[in-house]
Amino acid sequence: MQMMRVRIKETGQVTDMVPAVARAMILGGTAEEVKSNAVESMAVAAAGERAVAPAQEPQKKSRFSRK
Numbered sequence: 001m002q003m004m005r006v007r008i009k010e011t012g013q014v015t016d017m018v019p020a021v022a023r024a025m026i027l028g029g030t031a032e033e034v035k036s037n038a039v040e041s042m043a044v045a046a047a048g049e050r051a052v053a054p055a056q057e058p059q060k061k062s063r064f065s066r067k
Helices: 019-028
Strands: 004-008 014-017 031-033
Touching: 004 019, 014 019, 019 031
Parallel strands: none
Antiparallel strands: 004 014, 004 031
16 A cells, blocks of 8 residues: 655644545544655754652651541
8 A cells, every 4th residue: 555654733743544545634624645756854962861759758647546
């Protein structure tokens, strides 16, 4: 089956879709057809450091105590 490459306008994601679904999204205004065969990718910068909190002990609550 021939797939259509579309870009979802809301997220910018480029994906291959079934032609009927792609046409419906294009006509609905939520997607646009991508004509080029170039592969598009997006990289996310890696986190340099990770914050780690020290281990915490739960507070001890006494049950059924009257103060």
